[in-house]
Amino acid sequence: MLNVGTICSRDVDLADAEESVREAARRMTARSVGTLVVLDAGRRPYGILTDRDLATRVLGEDRDPAATRVRDVLSTPVHTLGESATLDEAVRRMRHERCRRLAVVSAGGELVGIVSLDDVLTILADELRWVATLLESEAPHRLEESRARP
Numbered sequence: 001m002l003n004v005g006t007i008c009s010r011d012v013d014l015a016d017a018e019e020s021v022r023e024a025a026r027r028m029t030a031r032s033v034g035t036l037v038v039l040d041a042g043r044r045p046y047g048i049l050t051d052r053d054l055a056t057r058v059l060g061e062d063r064d065p066a067a068t069r070v071r072d073v074l075s076t077p078v079h080t081l082g083e084s085a086t087l088d089e090a091v092r093r094m095r096h097e098r099c100r101r102l103a104v105v106s107a108g109g110e111l112v113g114i115v116s117l118d119d120v121l122t123i124l125a126d127e128l129r130w131v132a133t134l135l136e137s138e139a140p141h142r143l144e145e146s147r148a149r150p
């Protein structure tokens with residue numbers, strides 16, 4: 001059975017709370033990502049910086065990107081889910097928290113990965129395609145069986 005630990009991206013891009021948002025934004029651009037996670041000393045996620053945070057809290061508030069620190073604009077709390085959680089649990093959590101990304105954590109709360117709504121939807125779409133293929137392959141047999149009945 002698939003769980004978020006199986007499908008999450010384990011190559012998570014990080015930010016330092018003390019770095020400038022300009023540095024963080026440049027890293028986002030270089031890595032082609034829209035999210036950076038900020039960890040505490042125990043490698044537990046305590047903040048997340050998204051491209052939306054940059055647009056609304058930096059550009060939208062006319063802050064100087066070179067002078068503004070990540071800690072001043074990151075989103076908290078970070079919504080997390082244990083790596084053994086199901087895809088259904090991930091979807092429910094994203095809907096409840098109204099977020100598109102969840103930090104995936106170990107039993108001790110340390111960051112192990114990140115899962116996005118796009119990741120979950122891709123897996124679910126693949127599963128639905130498989131079910132559709134199965135149904136299509138069985139459909140002619142069912143039609144023949146129903147014609148054979150009196």
